[in-house]
Amino acid sequence: MQPQHGREATLLPAEQGQRPPAPDSTAFMCPYCEAVLTNPAAAQCDSCLRPLPQKGTPVLRVQFPTGELKVSVGQHLVLGRDAGQSPVAATFTQYDNVSRRHSTVWLDPAGTAWVRDEGSTNGTFVNGERLPRGVEAPLRDGDQLRLAADVTGTVQLN
Ligand SMILES: [Zn+2]
Known part of the structure; x- marks a missing residue:
């Protein structure tokens, strides 16, 4: 093997007035105590021990006029009007045409969001198109x- 000379370029003096861009240090700071994080992917801050927001972890949100639903990876959320069937029934109680158990939304580990109609009376629609009962459709x-x-x-x- 011949010695490589490709790194010589990095040894040239920088042009006058040109500086490398400053690192974006705010990306590695605790949002609560502003300590610099040695491991930004850690579950909690080393200094204040608060749980850190998990950047890059996908979250599905669905913004309804009556409230925002939030679904994490692995969570299956039943949408419907019956509090015994749906943990978010309060979002839909005022709508008589929503079924007691209407549809399910979830987020798979690959970050793909899905919806499935649960045999609702009046249907589940994505961009205006009605889903056949039981069919899983990406969101x-x-x-x-x-x-x-x-x-x-x-x-x-996200
Ligand atoms: Zn902190």
Whole structure:
């Protein structure tokens, strides 16, 4: 093997007045105590021990006029009007045309969001298209998820 000379370029003096961009240190600071984090992916801050927001962990949000639903990876959330069936029933109680158990939304480990109609009376729609009962349909950022005729939520997927 011949010695490599490709690194010589980095030894040239920098041009006058040119500086490397400052590192974005705020990305590695605790949002609570502003301590610099040695491991930004850690579950909690080394200094104040508060849990850190998990950047890069996908979260599905669906913004309905009556409230925002939030779904984490692995969580299956039943949407419906019956508090015994749906933990978010309060979001839908005022809508008589939403079924007691209407649809399920979830987020898989790959970060893909899904919705499935649970045999609702008035249907589950993605961007205006009615889902056949039991069929799993992907949800993308910006999609309109509609339950029955007029309960529309906007999908937010980061
Ligand atoms: Zn902290």
